[in-house]
Amino acid sequence: MIPNFELLLPVLLALLAGVLFAFGNQCSRIAMRYTDSQTASLFQIGVSTALYWLIAPFYLESSFWNSPVLPLLAAIGLIRPLLSANLGMAGTRILGPTISSTLAATAPLFGVALGVVLLAETLSWEVALGTAGIVFAVAILSWQRDSGRTWPLIALLLPIGAAMIRSLAHALAKIGLETLPSPFFVALIAYTVSFPIALANDLRIRRHNRRRLSTAGLKWLVFTGLIYAVSVLVLNTALMSGRLIIVSPIVACSPLFTLLLGRFVFREETLNRKVTVAVLLVVPSVILIGLRA
Secondary structure, three states, rough: OOHHHHHHHHHHHHHHHHHHHHHHHHHHHOOOOOOOOHHHHHHHHHHHHHHHHHHHHOOOOOHHHOOOOHHHHHHHHOOOOOOOOOOOOOHHHHHHHHHHHHHHHHHHHHHHHHHHHHHOOOOOHHHHHHHHHHHHHHHHHHHOOOOOOOOOOHHHHHHHHHHHHHHHHHHHHHHHHHHOOOOOHHHHHHHHHHHHHHHHHHHHHHHOOOOOOOOHHHHHHHHHHHHHHHHEEEEHHHHHHOOOOHHHHHHOOOOHHHHHHHHOOOOOOOOOHHHHHHHHHHHHHHHHHEEEE
16 A cells, blocks of 8 residues: 555655755765864754744744653753764774764664654564665665774774664654654754753863864854754654654665765765665665555
């Protein structure tokens, strides 16, 4: 049976969120030509937070502040995006981008597991097979031959921890949205909690060691923050309208979209056999998941 549009909406929104996150990743990469990853992360969180508060008068309702899920939404801000981003960056620094990215591809597995355990969602063979296909595709994209290991095995927990935190944040957002169906408010609270922590962490690390930011760099950082802000809203809308085990694996296709955008939009990537294999894995995987939406 072919799903109708209403049932396909979470799939389409998850795909859109994945594309937007990929676009933000490309813009962030350009922004980091002018600054470091710590500054880029702080600016992106700050710009997203500012945008949410600027449009808050149009979406906020006074009853939202009395919601019992408010502490839950604040908890999301304690772990994402700051903690997950820092774990991811630490993993890349210690393990290298290849191993770190490959292990980060396990995020859909955690998302599906949390959907089944915390939300009592039913896992069908189509969703399981589609999730496995997406995980393999992302792992293929990121895998390269590395030289001998020079890092402790415990360092593997860094990218895995980042993947777990991202999935946990999605699960908590889904739980919150079931009680308070406002994708905007979920994002607003999470980022409002996260930004002061990110700012305090930046001040603690840098203090007197700050780089001047060029106008071009500032423009790219602001643009990236706006893109990520919209991405999170689209993701939350997908979570509100669909199941976590459907949305989480599809959003995880973002690395593939990043490569495709790099080739066809930013003209800075080349397509190879790995990308071709990844596409051949992702497309039927998303279709399988969509058929069970």
